[in-house]
Amino acid sequence: MKLGLGLYRHMLTRDNFRFAKQAGATHIVAHYVDYFKGGALNSREDQPTGSQLGWGLAGDPNVIWSFEELDQIRKEVESEGLVLEALENFDPAHWHDILLDGPKKELQMENIKRQIRNVGRAGIPIFGYNFSLAGVAGRVKGPYARGGAESVGMDGPEDTPIPHGMVWNMIYDSDAPAGNIPSITHERLWDRLRYFLDEILPVAEEVGVKMAAHPDDPPCEFVRGQPRLVYQPHLYQKLLDLVPSEANTLEFCIGSLAEMTEGDIYDTVDSYSAQKKIGYIHFRNVRGKVPTYKETFIDEGDVDMMRVLKILKKNGYEGVLIPDHTPQMTCDAPWHAGMAYALGYLKAALRVLD
């Protein structure tokens, strides 16, 4: 197993690549969407939480990520002795009508196919995504982790409807008419996923990219009045079986899976790692389950992380683990300290396993 660090777009700098290397990481997962654009309530030094208006503004709908810029990022990562393992998430500006089944669906599908070709050509092996209307919504923040470290969680259901012009918790059209997007059924959302996978997977296979699906965060059956796809562990299997392909894999989030109300986290890890369907892993811990849970330090939540690592090893998992999120530590560099703590823990844990 390999140790990686996920970096938000504005953190894709030489200093942060060196920080990753210094903390023992060998791989980088890059978020190339700017989640923080125009989001006044978001600290850029923590994972985004946002407000009813979401994290902020989506990017430019007319500019997909080019081969040149992706190749440049990969070279910068490699120049610090690291490997760029994955890009994480589409920009809502590029695929809102794929999620919403809107009039630009086919145009956007052609655009993101081009983007996946660029990802493959740039030598980036995995593309993580999260097929969701509400996205990450309903997060609360507080001193929930050990020693009063600030962390995020959920404190009851989130039912506020999603306004027009917003999807995946970002605004893609500031001039959208008033009102909310209509609620749909789970079945219709699965139909939309099937369309997406039918179209994207052959392209991903052709260019050697694995598409890796994140489960719903938070994993509730409905969020903001809209259905979720993967809110119980067995629904990951439904996603894999929907369109069988070597490129149909999982962005396996231990935290989100542990927040689900059904299943056993160790059986879940065993089942999907034995199938060799894990693209890469978000390795974080949590206390509680939806709709009431709190993210914790890696060694204080409900999940026995050593036991998870042992199962992954038994099943021959050789991919990357990243800490996903961590609580903010009380110092001048709260995000970095939290990540350094998680990476140090993981590095020692992997050593013990060997």
Ligand SMILES: [Mn+2]
């Ligand atoms: Mn995650």
